[in-house]
Amino acid sequence: MSQDSFKSYILKKFNISFNDESLLTEALTQRNYLNEHPDEKGRDYQRLEFLGDSVMQMIVAEYLFKRYPDWHEGQLTEMRIAMVQTRSFAHFSRMVHLNEGIRLGKGEEMSGARDRDSLLEDIWEAFIGALYLDQGADVVRQFLNQTLFAAIDTDFFDRFIDFKSRLQERLQTKGSVDIDYQTEKEEQLSDNTQLFEASVSANDKELARGTGKSIKDAEKAAARAALKILEDNVNL
């Protein structure tokens, strides 16, 4: 996919059309590409990345603030950290095919930078910076509604949240608590994988259970379920 086919893609998929296409080009241009094409005017993506980084921070913060009026600042911060980070941005860069539109130097291309999370994070931020400058905050919000914000509903960001630590912090706010995880069941599935069930207890009282394809995942699911129960009880 070239920059032109990326332009068609975002028009078709997101109804986004840049007024100033040089901003999109700048967002998708890596420094060494320019070194190798000295006749090209224009800049690399780094200034737009600087801008887009703070645009992401702020639009995600505002979204979470309004969507979760009952969350305290610690919960908001944790969710923002899960959403605004390298692996998240790299995932969404690939999802909207930003990676295919980048103009890379030859060395970077050879070394596999096009699929490197750190570059894809930078490019995501630069693209958001360009989109914000060209189209304004509301179009960025609409674009995020179809990408990052939609992913909240599929629990996509849960993989970046350490539910076991969060449960521990939550339980220990009122002093020392003995937290214990037990593997309760282990099942062989037809596709040759295993399914585990784990329980989590506080001071020998079982709080919740969870299942997963590894013991680690099952314990994480149990911690997540226990947190859910604790939060629901507080909000009663």
Place this chain on the structure above:
Amino acid sequence: MSQDSFKSYILKKFNISFNDESLLTEALTQRNYLNEHPDEKGRDYQRLEFLGDSVMQMIVAEYLFKRYPDWHEGQLTEMRIAMVQTRSFAHFSRMVHLNEGIRLGKGEEMSGARDRDSLLEDIWEAFIGALYLDQGADVVRQFLNQTLFAAIDTDFFDRFIDFKSRLQERLQTKGSVDIDYQTEKEEQLSDNTQLFEASVSANDKELARGTGKSIKDAEKAAARAALKILEDNVNL
């Protein structure tokens, strides 16, 4: 100054009047104040601080991006760090008398929290969060034009920038350079203070001189002057 007199102050000075005054109250209320006034409904400032933190990051980033079209991302980032930090926000909190409007717990009042930079930083961010929610981004920009952004023109933020490190990085991009600072003059002023003049040299070639009330300040001024000369030459 109470919250009411703070409201009159920002109306008179900045022409700001909140539609939802409970947002302003929330921004100026510390947690222990609520603990001591259990009949009061409402929250403390922490959620608004979460929001205002990212609003500040983003509006400052956008401002610098547009004001300095020739700066690379390193310069932009350095200036943003100088502007968006505890000592800066505490200074502007005092300047607009936010500190006088905070509702503090008794313990915090006794221990001098009202003049503590870390609290004044939080309150600045919470106030910006409230202003953004109530009045929108443009009003925040106007308010910052009269406070933080105006201070750029008086070199206020230079105190937070390490010009000696910046000069060193700048000179060493193309290999090792021997940088040397010398105190050239020392003068006794009539008010019993001293004035120093320092020079900075790279590989024994003098780049610039600067003066200050301490050797450290004089060297910083020399580094700043050298950077200015280097940047002007690049832009020729």
